[in-house]
Amino acid sequence: MEEDNNKVAKNEALEWIKSILLAIVIAILIKTFIFNTTYVLGNSMYPTLYERDRLFANKLPLYFSGPKRGEIVVLKAPDASNKDYIKRVIGIGGDTVAIIDGKVYLNGNVLEEDYIEEGSYTHIYGENYWEVPKGYVFVLGDNRDEGASKDSRYFGCVPLDSIKGITNFRYFPFNHRFGKLE
Template sequence: MEETPPAEQPAAAAPAAPKSEWKDLGSFLLKLALIVVVVRSFLFSPFNIPSESMLPRLLIGDYLFITKFNYGYSRHSLPFSLPLLPNMHWSDPARGDVVVFKAPPFDRNDWIKRVIGLPGDTVQMVDGQLVLNGKPVPKERIADFVVPASPNFPAGTPADPVPDHGCKVEFVKTGANGQAECHIPRFRETLPGGKSYEVLDEGEQDSDNTVVFTVPPGHVFLMGDNRDNSADSRFPQTSDENRSGIRFVPMENLEGKAVVTFWSTDGSASWLLPWTWFTAARWSRIGEGF
């Protein structure tokens, strides 16, 4: 009697390659970084206020979003101003827009100012009065700008009458709660076309009288709202980055337009004390538009 040969056994399946969690994590982080770069370069980007040059609208410690697509794109739209994009300019800003830009002549630091003059405009300051295309811009005295002294905006003292990024001693008063407050003369300017905004004027300064500036093609004339504490287009460019003005700013240096404040802090918070993240917040400033 013949023996029946044993049935052939199916070949064992090859073991599945071990799944690399580190590889998946790396792929996810790379995709996330790419999305962040694209969004920040072409759509929206955050910006924080480092100085008092745009008081009263912007305080040190304000965080805002800018839109990147209003005026066009250039290498300055990309992180570190990587030279990967041609200049693509399709729209001039409007007078009164608040813009973030790479500050000439060094093109390294991001600054924020208000657009005052467009190509072909003439701009001059006469006794603290802004004169645009030969006509004085209406300037109306309104109530003082009042802001509490804080770590982000310290009050001057007899020993330190003009603190860095703070309030000069002559404008310091004691508030109802016994805390130091800064009271600075405030005015409302209204540009041709109706754009209105507030400016600060601390009194007679050298910058209150200038020559007539004619804005060249492809450039803008920018000024800070805190007129006596702003290095802007009234001042020439120099070789000292810490003391340089910006004069006329090329359109390609414009990175975006300020649109809304999304956070604000007075500087008193500590990373090690989470509850101070909330007590330091200036809640009333969050959500303010431009």
């Protein structure tokens, strides 16, 4: 009888271990292939994002279509290892982007940017015209104050394989900013 109880306890412990290991494997797969979380440092995406906002970064669209114009992406910083940037996609492969007199032009037309502060002036730092190659995107921070955002004005177009996810949901803080990003 005692031997049966030991066998049952061993089997139960083994089942618990299997369940925990399976949960860990599933969590790793989700974090690697489906979505991740990110934390906002700095004000380069103000007024859309604030410092210490926490976001979900969805990886699934990257396997099928890539980011679209207007989406906010997390990308590996082209100018710093072990650092990520959060920026808005302005142009995709085949587009032209120009910044003239503080306004952004996409394919020759003024870009309507309701996500930046009214009256914002988009500064340039050298170049003011970019042709976005296939397999790349042109990104800008929403904060257009001079020096507020390191983005494609500094480091040029970004290869699609450096994009880690598309952010579309703020899960913290739990206030009026919680929820889907526009």
